[in-house]
Amino acid sequence: MNKEHNKAKKFGMVIDLDKCTGCGSCMVACMAENNVPFKADETNKLDSITWMRVYKLTNGKSFPDADFCYLPRPCMHCEGEHGHSPCVSVCPATATDYSHETGIVSQIYTRCFGCRYCMAACPYHARYFNWWDPVWPEGMEKSLNPNVSVRMRGIVEKCSFCYHRYQLAKEKAYYEDRREIEEQEYQTACTQACPAGAITFGDLNNPEHAVHELKKNPNAFRLLERLGTNPKVYYISSREWVRLAGDNYLRQEGKSEKN
Amino acid sequence: MKVSRRTFLSIGSFIVGGAAGTALSPLPWKLTDDLSIWTQNWPWTPKPERGDVSYVNSVCTLCPGGCGLSVRKVNDRAVKIEGMKGHPVNDGGICILGLSGLQLLYGPTRVKTPLKRVGERGQGKFKKISWDEALAEAAEKLGALRAEGKSHTVACISGSAGGTVPQLLKRLLTAYGSPNFMSVPTMQDAYAVTLKQMHGIDACPGFDVENADFVLSFGSGIIEGWGSPVRMFKANSAWQDKKIKVVQIESNKSNTAAKAAKWIPARPGSEGVLALGIAHVMLRDGLYKKEACDGAAGFEDFKKWVADNYAPENIAAATGIQKETVESLAKEFAAAASPIALCGRGQGRTPGSQYEFMAVHALNMLAGNINKAGGVQIIPEPKYIAWTEPELDEIAQKGTASPRIDGAGSETYPHAKSLLNRLPQAILTAEGASPVQxxxxxxxxxxxxxxxxxxxxxAFAKIPFVVSFSSYMDESAQNADIILPNHACLERLEDVPTFAGLSKPVIGLSKPVIKPQFDTKHTGDAVIALAKALGDKIAAAFPWESYEACLKETLGDKWEILNEKCFVAAEENIEAPLQFFTQECKTVSAEGDEKQYPFVLMPYDSIRLANGFIGNTPFLTKTVPDTVLKKNEMLVAVNPKSACGDSLSLKEGRSVMLTTPKGSAKVRVHLSEEIMPGVIAVPRGLGHTAYDKYLAGKGVNCNELIGPAEDAGSGLDAVWGIRAKLSNVSI
Amino acid sequence: MSTSVDQKKEVSTEVGDGAGGFAILFFLLGLVASLIVGWVAFPKLLYSQKNQPIDFNHELHIGLVDEGCESCHFFREDGTYSGVPKLEQCIGCHEEVQGQSKDEAVFVEQYVKPGREVPWFIYAKQPECVFFSHVAHVKAGGMDCVTCHGHIGESSSLKVYEENRITGYSRDIWGKNISGIKTNTYDRMKMDDCSECHVKKGVNQSSVQTGKGACFVCHK
Amino acid sequence: MFPFIFEWVWDMSHIVFMGGLWYALTIIGLGMTYCLIKAIADTAGIGSGGHHHHDDHH
Amino acid sequence: MDSALIPEGVKRCSPAKFLIFLGVVGAVLLWGVFAMLLCWIKGLNQTNMNDYYGFALWIWADLAVIALGGGAFFTGFLRYIIGKDELKNIINYAVLIGFICYSSALLILAIDIGQPLRGWFIFWHANVHSMLTEVAFCLSCYFGVLTIEYLPLILENRQLDRVPFFHNLSHNMHEIMAVFAATGAFLSFFHQGSLGGVSGVLFGRPFGYREGVFIWPWTFFLFTWSAAACGPCFTILITKITEKVTQKKLVKDNVIELLAKISGWMLATYIIAKILDTWYWASVTAPSKGFWLLDFYSNNPFYGPWILVLEVIICGVLPALILITESGRKSKTALLLAVILAVIGVSLNRWVMVLQVMAVPVMPFDSWYMYFPSWQEIATTVLPVAYGVILIGLSHRYLPIFPQEKELNPID
Structure with a gap:
């Protein structure tokens, strides 16, 4: 291994649900950055590709005690045990992979042949299938980003933590004879766009990065931790019911467990 | 035919040999490989061209928010809109609409050349014409009207009143001889009237929300797009960090209410009453800032009026809010060091009730926060456009002196600058020919x-000649006779004065990021060309050779810095003496009979639905939840406990007829615990009939179900809802 | 599997009359014919031949510039690679026709004067799914151009561009040799060639699946 | 699938999996080759003389 | 007309009747082919699958036909390895049914994947950690074995058998059939198991996830076992149907009863293991992930607890009891009922292990969604059935499938 690759990074996110307003900027920033296609009718949310999806969580109570909260869900880039995230090990053609260097679950779209096993494996529904050919209205292909390839029909895709931005940041660093990049040089499109500043992105292993401290917040939790997926996206909420909505609990289990 | 044994054997051997040889050659293997590579490079899957990357700064004009943009380009393509770092309004953040702005720029809904109507009005049948033809035809029609002495029958509707382009349009009308320049009213107009009445000055409000430590919002969609959206999102995050209490008064649990520390679901329409109830407690218990209010004009009368009419126990029935809640709210508000009360419902795109604005503003005055940190800032109107008054010929003098069609500035509504909401009625009730020609x-x-x-x-159908400057084929453009398409946002140069409730307003410069994609013309240039074609004094009033020259001259020494930074600060706040009021305005109630229409319908705003001049982009519509839109059907939110008669049972997803005194529409029901029983929440921004397949025909336009409610105080549209009923869909 | 063979009568196995010889002859005929089709005709049919719009003399130019290949194929300030030069880089010297060559005249007349970019065919163009960082290889990795691009810099004329009719790839990606065998590092530019070097040098060998590079090292 | 392919790794999982696979393929392949060659030989009258005896199987 | 092709000593229906039969079933086949082409040309948007139901009708059909095709490997195993000689009278048909099932499974897989032209990547770029890789490899290899087992049968056609080379080839293949059968049994064991592993290893899907040994979850073994138990039941069922349609007795009762008896004991032991597995999963595995049994079955209109009762008790315990008792096997009605229930049971098990795994929401704020196949999915699923019927028709008409047919139906 070259020296510069010795220090393993673990890119992750901390999303402050108290700040998240559910405005959807992260979703659109992601679509615009990553050339996500759209159809005339996208109201069937079961076949609508949104790498970043904002879920609405409700506390199930009646008016006027009803409460709700938004929860943006990118790919969790699960580490599982030693990088065996739920989706990576099941891919029969090794089209998706986990990198120990960055902690990112990567994918080769051109390798994927569309068996959808990874989608079955992902409990977060973070993976999407291209049921249709991606078509842009005439003229609108001009807005496509050349740093991300357009995915063809018949394959699976998902959030990449805007890995191309990492590649570009590294290119700039190499040009300037640097081996490391700064925290601000690699930020995902959703993080950058979030008008509420609710998303923080960085290297969870690096004490100098903001996420390193934020993830230790006593109100921080991850989605479905009990499954052992070991996700790299953390959420913060001051509301207990929201924190409890992040995982499944048996009826007899005290609600105090996650205080 | 009997194949001989030998032939059979030979052919068989040849085939077997061929198969063996083929297998030993690269043919099948390379073909298999290449076919799979073909699927990886299907020619119909776009391959975006790579190239030089650059960033161009500009200012967003898709809403009044005035955010700074940083647009990423690859060669001559704009590929991504991002927020400008360091911009005073948005500092890098950006809203969902701004992010998808390229879809408007490159989208199929653009008007690509000047168009002339060929079919019936509203049919959407147009033919392409050249710019020369289009301008000549418009000038000829206008010239003819002027020659007939009907110059005052020409009207103009502009999206805003500020900025050089609206001012050029206004100047055109003046020099031509018409007083009828109208802008689309928003809560800013209601606030302007409020400030005029309560401070006696022409000014705009600024809200120093960043420094407030208690926020009392009367239905303002703080994170729904109210004010300058990104700035408000950032303020909301700062409040979360600083644990600043926000109280949201609204019958529907909006996103703002969900983020607020406290949600008070008051009866819809009673917000003003509630504000005065709070004022009552503050005055009664001496919790107001005496040094600010004592001795102010009308204060004693106000005090007595409020004491007599707005005791918390007396307003409980009207507001549905208990006495104790009002008391504690008043105490908390008064106890805060820099509290602020906000109003303007939802995004504040409709002006609203004057009574409510004044009542809420009275709370700010009582709290003594006028022109204080964390309070309401009184900011003068922008003054950088200082052109010499145009010289008017005889026709123009006569025309501009005639009364405005909308009644703004008349004796009834002296403070209003324009009352667009009164225009349709004025046209429809006029006898004979339309007052707007x-x-x-x-x-x-x-x-x-x-x-x-x-x-x-x-009303539009009665106007003989309609010219649209729209960049997009929207509903109004579809009803026009001639379309003179403007460059879209990011294609054009334009000054963007941004007030939108900013405590420190800015003047931005929207710079062209890319060359115009189609055969469009800047509206500023089109106006100058029209003026030149009309000739004489009208032409003389427009001495500039182009819009760019005009803008450069207008901005003067600001031009250079604007070009460099895209923004400069506007004027600082001005002194504002307090003037209290008593019974000048009335509350606005929902139209319709309570017995016949048991529900109250309220439109609600969502940041994911653009509801103004700009229509939703495909990306935006993609984010709309399926509890709002399912296929082409709109869902309206209703509390499952709402009483709606025996004949109808509310069920999730059920199709029902929604009827109001203004019309009816088929919608689906979304049961929600986040809304007060008896209220129907209808999304604003759906139901377009124009635009493209990504927008047209989806849902119902709530404005079709709601009628205007003229505010007795300001003349502006104060409608906030209407009575409604739900019934079974007749088969 | 037979269970009824038992009842079968004996079957003659006589072939006789030299049919066996015929069979062998036709077998060989088929074999040879298909081998010729597969090895000779097929590659000819598979690739279309395209001449570059104008010829270019690398050898001549490299003698005139100071910084070798990077003089024209340079890095931009953000570290991205500029690739094939744009017209503006050539215009400095080629505003007017230089020398006698016919291509030179065509270049100036048809491209420089109207300001039209030359639609070069790029031999080494990787497909859309590939992210390749020149700066990582040249600056950080210290590699030279020849390793991947061969001795194009020493050529005095541009070779014919061959394009795969099915995939649209340049033939240089798969390699000139139809069987895909390479003898030099620059004979082929497939994923395996990238990976071979990466494995040897130990670059980004971080995949949990293969212990080699993960997808996003080279793919986008 | 083959050792020269990118995804091939010389580890236990590959040895067990691919070992099993190639073992099965080899048996199938060898079995079929044997049958074909023997059938050709039988037909050409080499070896057993082309007449097999029917009592050698059931 | 085609009498020269029909095996000696048996009677077949008239060519006209046979052609009508082919025409009717062929029309259904063409309908399926049309739907298949739609899926290939226009893409999988022709189906009602979505991002929540990424595996749907087809994968169920795949798993089901493979389980039902298990009769081939298990009967082969019993006949060649264990030495149950009587089974030679049904092995041909078991092989044919297996061949149909497996070729259908491969065809469905080729339609089901989003990029059929890249399907070979599963072999080339194989990820040996994926259950699906194991499925693909073993499935295709085993299909090869089935072809090898089916081939001599084709060569025994009266006309083909006259060609000396074919005759010799068929003879030689028969000689070493035990080797192929053993390899087939080995491959089958693994791919039936790995199909079970497909959902068993999904640790993000608590409904499907099972603990197990080494890399194999319990479902791995349960799937193999259930296929071995229910596959022969399917063979019996199809044999009975064929007898009904041809109005002839084709296999002697003692053969059927032997197979039924073995199936019965396999089913009985399987269902005990299945109950143990369910119990352990419901009381240990699932609760550790925050679910208890009824969380998986309530709150939705379709996947109720009935599905568990039907699968385990009615279609598991009941047929097992019938088949392990001699009077049960001897009664024609009871035997038929038992094999039908067993076939339904194993199909239902595969349905649950594919569709319900997808349907159960894992994120607490997610919902149950229902799925209804589109006509294209139904047509492509019917396609292999039509193909199977045609192949059975052709094979029965022209090949000596049933060794006992002549004896049982002597021509006067």
Missing amino acids: ALLISEANPCYTLSDTQAVKK
Whole structure:
């Protein structure tokens, strides 16, 4: 291994649900950055590709005690045990992979042949299938980003933590004879766009990065931790019911467990 | 035919040999490989071209927010809109609409060349014409009207009143001889009237929300797009960090209410009463800032009036809020060091009730926060456009002296600058020919955004000549006779004065990021060309050779810095003496009979639905939840406990007829615990009939179900809802 | 599997009359024919031949510039690679026709004067799914151009561009040799060639699946 | 699938999996080759003389 | 007309009747082919699958036909390895049914994947950690074995058998059939198991996830076992149907009863293991992930607890009891009922292990969604059935499938 690759990074996110307003900027920033296609009718949310999806969580109570909260869900880039995230090990053609260097679950779209096993494996529904050919209205292909390839029909895709931005940041660093990049040089499109500043992105292993401290917040939790997926996206909420909505609990289990 | 044994054997051997040889050659293997590579490079899957990357700064004009943009380009393509770091309004953040702005720029809904109507009005049948033809035809029509002495029958609707382009349009009308320049009213107009009445000055409000430590919002969609959206999102995050209490008063649990520390679901329409109830407690218990209020004009009368009429126990029935809640709210508000009360419902795109604005503003005055940190800032109107008054010929003098069609500035509504909401009625009630013989529409879509759209369309049908400057084929452009398409946002140069409740307003410069994609013309240039074609004194009033020259001259020493930074600070706040009021305004109630219409329908705003002149982009519509839109059907939110008669049972997803005194529409029911029983929440921003397949035909335009409610105080549209009923869909 | 063979009568196995010889002859005929089709005709049919719009003399130019290949194929300030030069880089010297060559005249007349970019065919163009960082290889990795691009810099004329009719790839990606065998590092530019070097040098060998590079090292 | 392919790794999982696979393929392949060659030989009258005896199987 | 092709000593229906039969079933086949082409040309948007139901009708059909095709490997195993000689009278048909099932499974897989032209990547770029890789490899290899087992049968056609080379080839293949059968049994064991592993290893899907040994979850073994138990039941069922349609007795009762008896004991032991597995999963595995049994079955209109009762008790315990008792096997009605229930049971098990795994929401704020196949999915699923019927028709008409047919139906 070259020296510069010795220090393993673990890119992750901390999303402050108290700040998240559910405005959807992260979703659109992601679509615009990553050339996500759209159809005339996208109201069937079961076949609508949104790498970043904002879920609405409700506390199930009646008016006027009803409460709700938004929860943006990118790919969790699960580490599982030693990088065996739920989706990576099941891919029969090794089209998706986990990198120990960055902690990112990567994918080769051109390798994927569309068996959808990874989608079955992902409990977060973070993976999407291209049921249709991606078509842009005439003229609108001009807005496509050349740093991300357009995915063809018949394959699976998902959030990449805007890995191309990492590649570009590294290119700039190499040009300037640097081996490391700064925290601000690699930020995902959703993080950058979030008008509420609710998303923080960085290297969870690096004490100098903001996420390193934020993830230790006593109100921080991850989605479905009990499954052992070991996700790299953390959420913060001051509301207990929201924190409890992040995982499944048996009826007899005290609600105090996650205080 | 009997194949001989030998032939059979030979052919067989040849085939076997061929198969063996083929297998030993690269043919099958390379072909298999290449076919799979073909699927990886299907020619119909776009491959975006790579190239030089650059960033161009500009300012967003898709809403009044005035955010700074940083647009990423690859060669000559704009590929991504991002927020400008260091911009005073948004500092790197950006809203969902701004992010998808390239879809408007490159989208199929653009008007690509000047168009002339060939079919019936509203049919959407146009033919392409050249710019020369289009301008000549418009000038000829306008010239003819002027020659007939009907110059005052020409009106103009502009999306906003500020900035050089609206001012050029206004100047054109003045020099031509018409007083009828109208802008699309928003809560800013209601606030302007409020400030005029309560401080006696012409000014705009600024809200120093960043420094407030208690926020009392009367239905303002703080994170729904109110004010300058990104700035408000950032303020909301700062409040979360600093644990600042926000109290949201609203019958529907909006996103703002969900983020607020406290949600008070008051009866819809009673917000003003509630504000005065709070004022009552503050005055009664001496909790107001005495040094600010004592001795102010009308204070004693106000005090007595409020004491007599707005005791918390007396307003409980009207507001549905218990006495104790009002008491504690008043105490908390008064106890805060820098509290602020906000109003303007939802995004504040409709002006609202004057009574409510004044009542809420009175709370700010009582709290002594006028022109204080964390309070309401009184900011003068922008003054950088200082052109010499145009010289008027005889026709123009006569024309501009005639009364405005909308009644703004008349004795009844002396403070109003324009009352667009009164225009359709004025046209429809006029005897004989329409009082508007020609209409220019710029950056506005009245056929979609005005209340009672059916009436608006009827009124439009009576106008013989309509010119649209729209960049997009919207509902109003579709009803025009001639379309003179403007460059879209990011294609054009334009000054963007941004107030939008900013405590430190800015003047931005929207710079062209890319070359115009189609055969469009800057509206500023089109106006100058029209003026030149009309000749004489009208032409003389427009001495500039182009819009760019005009803008450069207008901005003077600001030009250079604007070009460099894209923004400069506007004027600082000004002194504002307090003037209290007593019974000048009345509350606005929902139209319709309570017995016949058991529900109250309220439109609600969502940041994911653009509801103004700009229509939703495909990306935006993609984010709309399936509890709002399912296929082409709109869902309205209703509390499952709502009483709606025996004949109808509310069920999730059920199709029902929603009827109001203004019209009816088939919608689906979304049961929600986040809304007060008896209220129906209808999303604003759906139901377009124009645009493209990504927007047209989805849902119902709520403005079709709601009629305008003229505010007795300001004359502005104060409608906030209407009575409604739900019934079974007749088969 | 037979269970009824038992009842079968004996079957003659006589072939006789030299049919066996015929069979062998036709077998060989088929074999040879298909081998010729597969090895000779097929590659000819598979690739279309395209001449570059104008010829270019690398050898001549490299003698005139100071910084070798990077003089024209340079890095931009953000570290991205500029690739094939744009017209503006050539215009400095080629505003007017230089020398006698016919291509030179065509270049100036048809491209420089109207300001039209030359639609070069790029031999080494990787497909859309590939992210390749020149700066990582040249600056950080210290590699030279020849390793991947061969001795194009020493050529005095541009070779014919061959394009795969099915995939649209340049033939240089798969390699000139139809069987895909390479003898030099620059004979082929497939994923395996990238990976071979990466494995040897130990670059980004971080995949949990293969212990080699993960997808996003080279793919986008 | 083959050692020269990118995804091939010389580890236990590959040895067990691919070992099993190639073992099965080899048996199938060898079995079929044997049958074909023997059938050709039988037909050409080499070896057993082309007449097999029917009592050698059931 | 085609009498020269029909095996000696048996009677077949008239060519006209046979052609009508082919025409009717062929029309259904063409309908399926049309739907298949739609899926290939226009893409999988022709189906009602979505991002929540990424595996749907087809994968169920795949798993089901493979389980039902298990009769081939298990009967082969019993006949060649264990030495149950009587089974030679049904092995041909078991092989044919297996061949149909497996070729259908491969065809469905080729339609089901989003990029059929890249399907070979599963072999080339194989990820040996994926259950699906194991499925693909073993499935295709085993299909090869089935072809090898089916081939001599084709060569025994009266006309083909006259060609000396074919005759010799068929003879030689028969000689070493035990080797192929053993390899087939080995491959089958693994791919039936790995199909079970497909959902068993999904640790993000608590409904499907099972603990197990080494890399194999319990479902791995349960799937193999259930296929061995229910596959022969399917063979019996199809044999009975064929007898009904041809109005002839084709296999002697003692053969059927032997197979039924073995199936019965396999089913009985399987269902005990299945109950143990369910119990352990419901009381240990699932609760550790925050679910208890009824969380998986309530709150939705379709996947109720009935599905568990039907699968385990009615279609598991009941047929097992019938088949392990001699009177049960001897009664024609009871035997038929038992094999039908067993076939339904194993199909239902595969349905649950594919569709319900997808349907159960894992994120607490997610919902149950229902799925209804589109006509294209139904047509492509019917396609292999039509193909199977045609192949059975052709094979029965022209090949000596049933060794006992002549004896049982002597021609006067």
